[in-house]
Amino acid sequence: xxxxxxxxxxxxxxxxxxxxxxxxxxxxxxxxxxxxxxxxxxxxxxxxxxxxxxxxxxxxxxxxxxxxxxxxxxxxxxxxxxxxxxxxxxxxxxxxxxxxxxxxxxxxxxxxxxxxxxxxxxxxxxxxxxxxxxxxxxxxxxxxxxxxxxxxxxxxxxxxxxxxxxxxxxxxxxxxxxxxxxxxxxxxxxxxxxxxxxxxxxxxxxxxxxxxxxxxxxxxxxxxxxxxxxxxxxxxxxxxxxxxxxxxxxxxxxxxxxxxxxxxxxxxxxxxxxxxxxxxxxxxxxxxxxxxxxxxxxxxxxxxxxxxxxxxxxxxxxxxxxxxxxxxxxxxxxxxxxxxxxxxxxxxxxxxxxxxxxxxxxxxxxxxxxxxxxxxxxxxxxxxxxxxxxxxxxxxxxxxxxxxxxxxxxxxxxxxxxxxxxxxxxxxxxxxxxxxxxxxxxxxxxxxxxxxxxxxxxxxxxxxxxxxxxxxxxx
Ligand SMILES: [Zn+2]
Numbered sequence: 001x002x003x004x005x006x007x008x009x010x011x012x013x014x015x016x017x018x019x020x021x022x023x024x025x026x027x028x029x030x031x032x033x034x035x036x037x038x039x040x041x042x043x044x045x046x047x048x049x050x051x052x053x054x055x056x057x058x059x060x061x062x063x064x065x066x067x068x069x070x071x072x073x074x075x076x077x078x079x080x081x082x083x084x085x086x087x088x089x090x091x092x093x094x095x096x097x098x099x100x101x102x103x104x105x106x107x108x109x110x111x112x113x114x115x116x117x118x119x120x121x122x123x124x125x126x127x128x129x130x131x132x133x134x135x136x137x138x139x140x141x142x143x144x145x146x147x148x149x150x151x152x153x154x155x156x157x158x159x160x161x162x163x164x165x166x167x168x169x170x171x172x173x174x175x176x177x178x179x180x181x182x183x184x185x186x187x188x189x190x191x192x193x194x195x196x197x198x199x200x201x202x203x204x205x206x207x208x209x210x211x212x213x214x215x216x217x218x219x220x221x222x223x224x225x226x227x228x229x230x231x232x233x234x235x236x237x238x239x240x241x242x243x244x245x246x247x248x249x250x251x252x253x254x255x256x257x258x259x260x261x262x263x264x265x266x267x268x269x270x271x272x273x274x275x276x277x278x279x280x281x282x283x284x285x286x287x288x289x290x291x292x293x294x295x296x297x298x299x300x301x302x303x304x305x306x307x308x309x310x311x312x313x314x315x316x317x318x319x320x321x322x323x324x325x326x327x328x329x330x331x332x333x334x335x336x337x338x339x340x341x342x343x344x345x346x347x348x349x350x351x352x353x354x355x356x357x358x359x360x361x362x363x364x365x366x367x368x369x370x371x372x373x374x375x376x377x378x379x380x381x382x383x384x385x386x387x388x389x390x391x392x393x394x395x396x397x398x399x400x401x402x403x404x405x406x407x408x409x410x411x412x413x414x415x416x417x418x419x420x421x422x423x424x425x426x427x428x429x430x431x432x433x434x435x436x437x438x439x440x441x442x443x444x445x446x447x448x449x450x451x452x453x454x455x456x457x458x459x460x461x462x463x464x465x466x467x468x469x470x471x472x473x474x475x
Contacts, residue, residue, distance in 0.1 A: 034154060036462050043461050044133075044454070046070070047146040048126035051135040055109050060172035061088040063109040067149055067170055076156050081190050087172040087181040091193045094155055096162030096472060101197035103390075103472045104167045104426065105464070107145035108174030108182065108202070108417070111137035118448040132443075132451040139452055140445035141202045143433045145170060146457065147464035154465065161474035169194050174417055183417040187424060198390040199421050200467060203412055203430020206402060207437065208453075213402035215281060218394050219430020221270040221383030222412040222419060223315070223346040226353050227374040228360075230254050230341045234368060239333035245368065248328055251339040254369040255323045258343055261363050263356075265303055265317045266348060267294070270383050270409045274316070281406045293317070315413045319347045319356055342374075346413055349383050378415045381422030388427050393470035401463045402434070431467070433460035 053062045061082070068078045071092050082088035087110075096102070114123040114136050121127040126135045135142075152168050154160075173182030186194055203219035232251035235243055267275075272294065279290040292302035306314040314320075321343050328339030347353055357371050364371075385391060386409055398407045410430075418428040433456040435444075443451045 050142045051126035054124045057176040060109045064088045064090045083181045083185045090170040092168045094166045096164040100164035102165035104196035104199040105148045106169035106201045108141045108171050110175050112175050134451045138450045144202050147461045162472050163474050164472045183420045187420045199426045199428040205432035206434035213405045213434050215406045216398040217408050217410040220409040226345045226347040229372045232339045232369045236337035237335045247339040250368045254364045255341045259323045263318045270411045316411045319351050378419040379423035381419040384427040397466035
């Protein structure tokens with residue numbers, strides 16, 4: 001085991017491990033040794049150029065054209081699928097022997113908007129400054145896009161024999177897709193092009209502490225948006241005459257009850273393993289709290305603490321209810337006959353949502369208030385397995401690339417395109433490059449300013465290569 005203060009990237013050590021395994025006759029991990037030091041130039045070039053292509057919604061085809069040119073130049077055929085010509089999706093496939101079902105590696109090409117005045121550099125310059133690459137998309141999602149592209153090129157160049165097809169999907173409209181141009185279009189109309197046993201995409205990360213990667217988060221599950229409107233009705237009338245059936249009073253009480261409702265806590269494979277393993281790398285005080293969650297006798301106090309101090313962890317334990325919008329009234333002297341609130345409900349992957357709404361109606365306990373479910377934006381999707389070949393390979397690759405790191409399966413409280421793939425039966429996993437907590441908090445996805453430490457892009461590409469060849473290369 002290496003000392004804590006050693007750098008987290010060490011290509012020579014990797015090569016030694018490979019040589020050792022090969023010498024031992026261990027075919028399980030024997031991969032051709034890529035010279036990752038030499039590979040840096042090409043990785044940085046494509047990563048920066050992909051950031052420099054401004055792919056705010058409606059411009060995704062520009063990135064697709066760039067990627068297609070590179071793939072075709074090396075003899076990898078690419079197909080595009082476009083509902084909107086400016087927002088194309090690209091699919092490229094390297095054929096395997098068919099012994100195993102395909103692996104899909106995907107990344108979205110679009111990025112969110114920018115406020116240029118908040119940036120120290122041009123947000124589409126991919127500037128190199130202070131050891132970072134700065135730019136919109138430098139985290140979300142161009143590292144995964146770059147890694148997928150490079151892995152395809154390297155698989156082809158090195159003529160890696162595959163047990164399963166490797167399919168690369170560069171998809172549009174992940175951030176903003178009211179027209180359904182991206183994953184919905186691909187899943188609904190071209191699923192045969194991306195049908196796979198496993199998929200790898202954004203939705204994980206690795207945390208750097210004291211100069212080394214301390215933990216690797218693999219996204220294995222996510223909550224499902226299942227929002228509702230609460231509609232309170234009452235008698236309308238003059239503001240000078242109080243009425244006990246005032247819709248606003250009833251709505252206010254209902255919002256308070258729903259918002260303060262401590263919904264039932266439930267652990268699944270992902271969250272149980274997450275808190276168990278998190279405890280092993282936390283301070284004694286935090287560890288005691290995470291362990292307390294696993295014991296019904298002590299879970300209550302631990303949950304109360306998390307509700308106050310770690311709301312993200314609290315949310316992973318339950319279907320959550322968060323009031324987000326209110327709408328009522330037309331004048332200061334008018335009692336409205338109707339008032340409504342929106343609740344952003346995020347359901348656990350295995351929630352029975354109709355039963356949940358019934359329970360919520362009992363909590364609100366007011367015949368004047370109706371619960372109206374809003375249209376679902378994502379399908380319910382089961383968590384991906386922790387005992388699959390893909391997850392095992394991700395764990396082994398994490399430990400190889402980031403020696404000493406703890407691997408945590410994680411449940412995202414947000415939603416992603418993995419939902420649509422899981423709903424089709426894929427075991428879909430979220431991965432991502434390494435950053436410090438400061439980077440992730442202050443320069444993360446969708447932040448005013450986005451950046452990634454330059455060494456992290458190299459290590460991440462190597463990680464994706466390890467994961468892809470680990471699960472797809474011929475044994
Ligand atoms: Zn993203």
